Amino acid sequence: MDTRLKSATVQAVIILLFLLVWQLLRSWNIVNHLFLAAPSELLTRSAFAAFPGYLHYFGTTVNEILIAYAIAAVIGILGGFLLSRSNYVYKVLEPFIVWGYAIPKIALFPVFLKLFGLGSTTVIVYGAITGLFVILINTVTGVREVDSHLLTVSTSLGIKGTKRYTKVIFPSVVPAIFSGLRQAVIQVVLGVLVAELVLNTIGVGDLIDTLSYSFNVVDLYFVVATVALVMIFVNLALLNVESRLSFWRR
Amino acid sequence: MMRPHYNVVRLSLIVAAILIWQLLSQYNILNPLVFSSPLASVESLYHLFGGHTSLVGFYPSLYATLTEIALAFGLIALIGIPAGIALGWNRFAQVSIMPLIIAFFSIPSIVLYPIIYLIFGLGIASKVIFGVVVGLFAVLENCSAGAKQVPREYVTLSRSLGFSKMQLLRKILIPSAIPYITSGLRLGFSFGLAGIIAGEYIASTIGIGQLIVTALDLLEIDYVFALILLVIVIATLVNFILIFVESRETKFKLV
Numbered sequence: 001m002d003t004r005l006k007s008a009t010v011q012a013v014i015i016l017l018f019l020l021v022w023q024l025l026r027s028w029n030i031v032n033h034l035f036l037a038a039p040s041e042l043l044t045r046s047a048f049a050a051f052p053g054y055l056h057y058f059g060t061t062v063n064e065i066l067i068a069y070a071i072a073a074v075i076g077i078l079g080g081f082l083l084s085r086s087n088y089v090y091k092v093l094e095p096f097i098v099w100g101y102a103i104p105k106i107a108l109f110p111v112f113l114k115l116f117g118l119g120s121t122t123v124i125v126y127g128a129i130t131g132l133f134v135i136l137i138n139t140v141t142g143v144r145e146v147d148s149h150l151l152t153v154s155t156s157l158g159i160k161g162t163k164r165y166t167k168v169i170f171p172s173v174v175p176a177i178f179s180g181l182r183q184a185v186i187q188v189v190l191g192v193l194v195a196e197l198v199l200n201t202i203g204v205g206d207l208i209d210t211l212s213y214s215f216n217v218v219d220l221y222f223v224v225a226t227v228a229l230v231m232i233f234v235n236l237a238l239l240n241v242e243s244r245l246s247f248w249r250r
Numbered sequence: 251m252m253r254p255h256y257n258v259v260r261l262s263l264i265v266a267a268i269l270i271w272q273l274l275s276q277y278n279i280l281n282p283l284v285f286s287s288p289l290a291s292v293e294s295l296y297h298l299f300g301g302h303t304s305l306v307g308f309y310p311s312l313y314a315t316l317t318e319i320a321l322a323f324g325l326i327a328l329i330g331i332p333a334g335i336a337l338g339w340n341r342f343a344q345v346s347i348m349p350l351i352i353a354f355f356s357i358p359s360i361v362l363y364p365i366i367y368l369i370f371g372l373g374i375a376s377k378v379i380f381g382v383v384v385g386l387f388a389v390l391e392n393c394s395a396g397a398k399q400v401p402r403e404y405v406t407l408s409r410s411l412g413f414s415k416m417q418l419l420r421k422i423l424i425p426s427a428i429p430y431i432t433s434g435l436r437l438g439f440s441f442g443l444a445g446i447i448a449g450e451y452i453a454s455t456i457g458i459g460q461l462i463v464t465a466l467d468l469l470e471i472d473y474v475f476a477l478i479l480l481v482i483v484i485a486t487l488v489n490f491i492l493i494f495v496e497s498r499e500t501k502f503k504l505v
Contacts, residue, residue, distance in 0.1 A: 007346030014350055035368040092259045102436070102489050104444035107481040109451065110466050110474050114284040190358040197360055198451045205360075209452070212364035224365060228357040235356030 037221040047222045054207055054223060061192060061203035064120055068127030069188045076132050076184070077177060080139025090140065097140075101133040109198060120202060123195040130191030131184040138183070142176025143169060175245050182238040189231060286475035294476035305465055305473050307456075312480075315458040318374055318446050319484075322381030326438045330386050331431055334393025335423065348394065355387035360448060367453050377449045377457065385442025392434025396427030432496035436489060443485055 019039050025031045026038035041047065083090050083097075109126060116122040146169055154168045196205020204227060211220035268288050274280045275287030286294070298308045337343045337351070363380050370376040404422050413421065424431075450459025458477055465473040 003342065003345060007342065010346040011350055014347070031369060035365075088253055092256050092263075095260065096263075099486065099489075102440045103482050103485045104440065104447050106444050106448045106451070107462075107478045107485075110462060110478065111284070113466070114471075186356060186358065190360060193358050194360045194448050197363070198448070208361055208364050212368055215368075217368070220364065220368075224361045227361050231358055232353045232356050236353065239352070 033217070034215050035217065037217045041218050042222050042225060044218075047218050050219050051222065051226075054219075057202075057204050057207040060120070061196065061205070064123045064127060064196075064203060065189055065192050068124045068192055069131060069184065071124070071128040072131035072135055072184055072188055073181060075128070076135025076180065077139050079132075080136050080177075081143060083136070084140050084143035090144070097133070097137065101137060105129055106194060106198075109195070112195075113199070118199055118201045122199065123192055123203065126195040127188045127192035130194075131188035134183045134187055135177070135180040138176050138180025139173070142173040142180075145176070146172050175242075178242055178245050182235075182242050185238060186231070186235060193227075283469070283471065286472045290472045291475035291479050294472040295479055298473070298476055298480075303473070305461065305468070305470060307461065311456055311458050311461040314374055314456040315446065315450070318377045318381060318457065319443060321374075321378045322385065322442050322446060323439055325378070325382045326385045326389055326442055327435060329382070330389030330434065330438060331393050334390040334431075334434070335397045335427065337390065338394030338397030338427075339423070344394070344398070351387070351390060355390075359384045359445065363449055363452060367449070372453055372455045374456070377446045377454065380449045381442040381446040384445030385438040385440075388437035388441055389431075389434040392430045392437065393427065396430025396434075397423060399430070400426050428499045429496065432492060432499060436492045436496070439488055439492065440485065443481075443488075447481060 023038050023040060026033065026036050026041075083093065105126075112122050112126050116125055150168055150172065154164060159167060192203070193205045196203040197209050198205075200206050200209050204223065208220065208223055211217075211223065271280075271285075272288050275282065275285055275290075280287075294303075297303045298305065301308070337348055359380070362383060363376075366380050366383070367376040370379055400423055404426070405418065408418050408422050446457075447459040450457035451463055454460045458481060462474055462477045465471075465477065
């Protein structure tokens with residue numbers, strides 16, 4: 001049997017086992033029905049019927065994600081290029097950036113809450129900040145790792161100013177930036193959902209929290225499974241694009 | 251022009267930021283309902299540790315959060331390092347199991363928290379489990395990358411020297427994967443801690459995050475900032491320790 005078929009079989013077995021255990025936890029009443037909905041319950045007509053009523057929550061959240069992501073991308077990429085212009089400035093600021101990436105930004109959430117209130121603004125600001133660092137760090141690393149031979153050659157060929165960026169630096173930085181942008185998708189979505197869950201006023205985060213507080217487990221699991229599946233496919237698609245980009249670079 | 255040493259500039263930046271923040275608060279340019287001042291936050295933190303405060307339950311909260319951090323981080327290391335190394339080492343696991351793991355961890359973990367607290371309650375257990383869910387992937391990913399990059403020549407060499415499996419693991423695999431393992435642990439800790447604090451904000455009966463929410467409800471901004479400061483100090487401290495271990499371990503080179 002070839003490896004691909006074998007690994008597909010292993011994957012299918014693991015997924016089926018997972019679903020089976022999940023189903024049995026409920027069917028054998030190991031976990032109370034107030035806390036756990038079985039896969040079979042999620043496939044019933046009533047679970048699907050409730051979903052359209054929740055769609056406007058998703059609209060709010062998607063909107064916030066898009067805005068937060070755009071902000072993070074613009075600031076992250078521009079900031080990355082600015083920072084890598086001067087080696088000295090970069091060296092001075094590097095530990096602060098690493099530190100900013102490492103500390104739990106969620107701790108600062110009360111400050112955002114106080115500043116921007118209980119609505120979308122807080123969610124967007126927090127989402128943008130969670131996504132910002134990974135784009136910034138990847139951009140800086142990408143620019144700083146541009147092959148120094150390329151730069152030397154371009155200098156001796158008299159390529160200067162804007163042209164140096166458009167012809168030499170950008171093309172070799174694209175994969176690094178894309179990698180940052182891909183990782184930022186997960187980070188921004190996570191940031192937005194965290195903010196919504198903490199605020200408990202708008203969007204999918206609010207929906208999930210409310211469903212859980214009211215022990216509406218079937219709908220809760222349905223919504224969570226929807227978010228999970230969507231993000232799995234988005235991430236797999238992005239990984240696919242990324243591996244193609246780096247292939248094309250080689 | 252002579253440029254001052256990096257650390258001099260860094261230190262002056264930090265001092266300047268704290269000074270400006272203090273002055274802005276002192277002259278009420280920063281809204282005192284939103285921002286505490288550096289002095290007031292440190293003072294409140296001092297009061298919290300001394301027990302002279304209107305905010306009750308500081309020590310139990312601190313104890314709960316530290317327990318959650320220790321348990322979650324221990325589990326992350328205990329599961330993540332061996333599983334990650336095994337995943338990176340075994341070519342078949344690399345193509346069959348790793349994609350499933352990547353898929354699972356592309357779920358925005360926070361949506362799982364309500365399910366976790368429904369099943370495991372609002373105490374310490376739910377935060378520990380959630381912390382593991384949030385922090386595990388970084389360790390798995392880095393350890394597997396670490397095991398993957400071990401030069402195959404070393405393995406061949408060790409075989410011809412008649413190394414046992416255990417020796418191969420202890421003398422070749424782990425030493426050359428150490429930098430990956432430690433940076434994975436650092437990331438795993440950061441993410442795990444963020445998960446624990448987020449969990450405490452969202453639904454919890456105890457913990458520093460829960461205490462921050464309480465202080466916020468009571469409009470005790472100084473205490474809110476004191477506790478935020480505490481979380482950041484804990485995160486920074488553990489990061490420093492892990493970086494220190496990392497730099498010591500990586501001095502030990504294979505060749």
